[in-house]
């Protein structure tokens with residue numbers, strides 16, 4: 190059957206008028222459209238994300254726009270919104286250094302594993318290709334001065350009395366705008382600048398499986414339902430070599446760059462490449478287990494079922510093991526983010542369009558706060574040193590040398606995450622690109638990205654999040670400590686200049702959660718959207734390829750600890766709640782004691798044992 194061309198931005202089949210417009214754009218019909226093969230009732234989740242919601246079949250695919258909670262407010266021609274008096278909003282480096290200090294304070298509850306899994310989930314649903322605009326080279330800070338001429342430059346000016354950068358006299362932090370549909374020519378500048386993402390905006394393990402059917406076919410082994418693999422010693426790793434590990438140090442033996450399904454995103458950071466490796470191995474482990482249970486199943490059936498189980502356990506761990514801890518279990522239940530049930534949760538609603546909410550993926554940068562700047566290495570319970578995170582980006586080759594994968598994995602179980610506070614790891618606050626750039630400030634960048642996205646003032650978000658829009662600075666005291674409000678009052682001219690991203694870093698934690706009220710509200714919207722817009726969400730039962738109830742309940746038995754026992758490097762003992770630190774209530778136990786998914790629940794009665802594939 191023929192694919193129908195959908196408009197990537199508008200999400201509708203291409204009209205004649207639109208086709209005429211795109212004919213005038215270089216590669217318009219390729220980059221501004223999404224081909225959709227007809228959705229079939231009986232099929233499961235597609236790798237390319239189409240038909241995730243058959244009512245909006247192109248949403249969920251590569252190039253889906255990021256929906257917004259509130260419409261964008263840009264300056265003229267999609268420039269950054271100015272302050273109320275028409276001037277430029279204050280430097281986000283000034284705001285950051287005024288609100289958050291450099292330092293390291295550890296969290297008493299979470300392990301670093303929680304940060305690894307969370308950052309991998311972010312890379313699974315939005316791409317970071319925009320980094321290539323300024324990571325290796327850009328002209329935004331030539332001569333130590335912010336470039337105001339190049340429209341893609343949004344460098345961050347550094348005040349002369351900056352607490353750190355006054356010494357090397359750095360007055361400009363490099364930054365470029367996120368690439369949008371206008372840059373591709375898909376939309377005129379008269380519409381608000383909208384970001385697209387080339388990765389599927391879903392919790393679908395695209396890091397492991399890729400974002401297109403073509404890519405997925407390249408990484409399958411075509412037998413036994415497996416992903417193509419090779420052995421590095423006793424470590425199972427993807428077959429082939431990716432070109433993305435720009436920071437590998439070949440002289441130190443780092444010559445491997447893992448060929449994951451999404452080989453750019455998955456190689457970005459240690460937390461991402463570790464997590465992707467675990468779920469890559471999980472796929473093959475599950476496929477082998479299914480082949481044993483159902484010897485007559487062919488490669489395709491084994492592959493699709495293993496992928497379905499793998500994504501189901503990943504979604505389960507994300508919602509039921511991580512999110513419930515970050516937002517509070519009671520809250521998550523009350524909001525309908527998770528359910529206490531042994532049945533299906535049929536909350537698919539075709540009116541919701543799949544996507545990742547712009548404010549969510551911006552706001553989730555708050556979790557840079559609980560990210561340690563260095564990763565501990567442990568072997569047999571003994572500390573063996575640490576690796577600065579910025580030096581290991583785009584460098585998965587480290588996993589293959591000096592037992593580093595095993596040592597980092599054990600480290601992630603023992604090392605605490607940083608605290609959710611007003612202190613940020615110096616490696617992220619001053620040098621997140623490592624040696625590649627002289628200075629970068631991640632939270633200042635996060636705040637600047639809010640402007641890049643054209644977010645309306647904080648006051649507008651207070652309104653939709655159940656807080657009163659403030660008329661006076663004191664009105665912010667409900668959500669932000671008095672002393673911080675004083676700092677902000679001095680920095681901003683007007684109350685409506687106060688920004689959402691700054692508030693997310695300044696708000697007090699909501700009791701029982703690890704986020705402030707605005708981020709809480711944004712996360713709830715997004716987590717509900719992901720469930721409701723995705724026909725194939727693991728708890729849904731109202732489609733033919735759904736898990737059966739016994740299968741669903743088998744998935745509900747697993748945990749991140751089980752995944753690490755089965756697919757982590759050299760894990761024999763683990764604390765049962767592995768997103769939490771080890772302690773008297775969470776002592777490491779033998780992996781034999783950690784429950785997992787019973788694949789016998791997938792036994793096919795039509796597949797007798799003696800019948801070979």
Ligand code: HEM
Pocket residue numbers: 304305307308311315316317320458550551553554556557559560561562578579617621631634635638
């Ligand atoms: C060592 C650890 C980490 C490093 C070095 C790091 C670095 C970065 C960088 C460089 C960016 C893009 C900056 C830009 O806008 O130009 C980014 C974006 C982001 N990071 Fe992190 N990060 C880390 C950990 C985390 C963690 C634990 C989370 C947890 C959720 C997280 C969530 C995000 C999100 C949601 C974005 C925005 C993605 C987007 O909108 O494209 N990061 N991070």
